Amino acid sequence: MVTLLSAVLPATPLVAPLVAPLVAPLVAPLVAPLVAPLAAQDVAELTARTDSLLAAARLTDARATIEQARRVAPKDFEVLWRLSRVWNLLGDQAGDKAGETFYLQARGFADQAIAANPKTAAGYVRRAASGGKIALFRGTLEAADLVKTVRDDAQQALKLGDGGAAQQATAHYILGRTHLKLLETPRPLRMPVGLGWATLGEATANLRKAVELRPDFIMFRLDYARALVRDDKPAEARAQLEAGAKLAVGEFGDEERLKEIATLLGELRGK
Numbered sequence: 001m002v003t004l005l006s007a008v009l010p011a012t013p014l015v016a017p018l019v020a021p022l023v024a025p026l027v028a029p030l031v032a033p034l035v036a037p038l039a040a041q042d043v044a045e046l047t048a049r050t051d052s053l054l055a056a057a058r059l060t061d062a063r064a065t066i067e068q069a070r071r072v073a074p075k076d077f078e079v080l081w082r083l084s085r086v087w088n089l090l091g092d093q094a095g096d097k098a099g100e101t102f103y104l105q106a107r108g109f110a111d112q113a114i115a116a117n118p119k120t121a122a123g124y125v126r127r128a129a130s131g132g133k134i135a136l137f138r139g140t141l142e143a144a145d146l147v148k149t150v151r152d153d154a155q156q157a158l159k160l161g162d163g164g165a166a167q168q169a170t171a172h173y174i175l176g177r178t179h180l181k182l183l184e185t186p187r188p189l190r191m192p193v194g195l196g197w198a199t200l201g202e203a204t205a206n207l208r209k210a211v212e213l214r215p216d217f218i219m220f221r222l223d224y225a226r227a228l229v230r231d232d233k234p235a236e237a238r239a240q241l242e243a244g245a246k247l248a249v250g251e252f253g254d255e256e257r258l259k260e261i262a263t264l265l266g267e268l269r270g271k
């Protein structure tokens with residue numbers, strides 16, 4: 001813009017400030033079609049790079065990349081839901097009370113993503129993911145209303161059905177994990193706060209679907225195995241754990257999950 005204006009404005013310092021407001025509206029429509037595609041291309045490249053970095057478990061680099069995309073397009077849907085995902089992982093990394101701060105920010109980014117595009121699954125998936133993390137910090141009974149929104153967001157993502165295997169698998173996982181986690185609390189204690197709807201059947205079915213859609217995800221295998229153990233199916237659980245133990249690390253926390261798989265396999269030995 002500055003270069004184009006300098007080409008059409010007189011060089012006199014006193015005249016330029018007077019002429020600029022008149023010329024700028026004429027030049028802007030000529031420049032905008034050139035600038036917009038460049039910005040869109042930059043955002044697409046940055047979001048794709050963020051995905052690649054997350055797949056390689058390079059969370060710090062992914063954060064820097066998606067923040068760069070945010071500076072270019074702060075209201076872009078594709079940027080916002082990825083911001084939510086990255087901040088959720090940062091919360092996992094921070095742990096303890098500091099983690100909740102990241103989860104709350106992740107939920108805020110997800111809210112913005114849904115506002116920008118309410119007919120796409122990714123925003124609901126990310127809000128469900130961050131909401132579930134917050135509920136774990138606060139306690140499921142104490143955060144009953146939040147747990148219900150996690151369920152509703154996951155179901156909405158499944159209803160929309162878009163986003164490919166990754167988004168749909170995550171929605172199934174969150175829904176199944178929500179049911180499974182709630183089963184740790186006796187139903188008579190859950191019913192007064194409206195959480196009596198959790199069932200082992202729903203937990204198992206959704207976690208199985210998540211594994212079918214993304215068989216290379218350690219976390220999905222581990223929690224599906226836990227559901228199978230609860231359903232008194234140790235042989236099937238062991239098969240899931242053995243498959244999970246062979247998978248490559250692909251996300252922050254996978255190293256610990258592999259240790260949990262080894263522990264659970266030891267507990268199931270001989271069953």
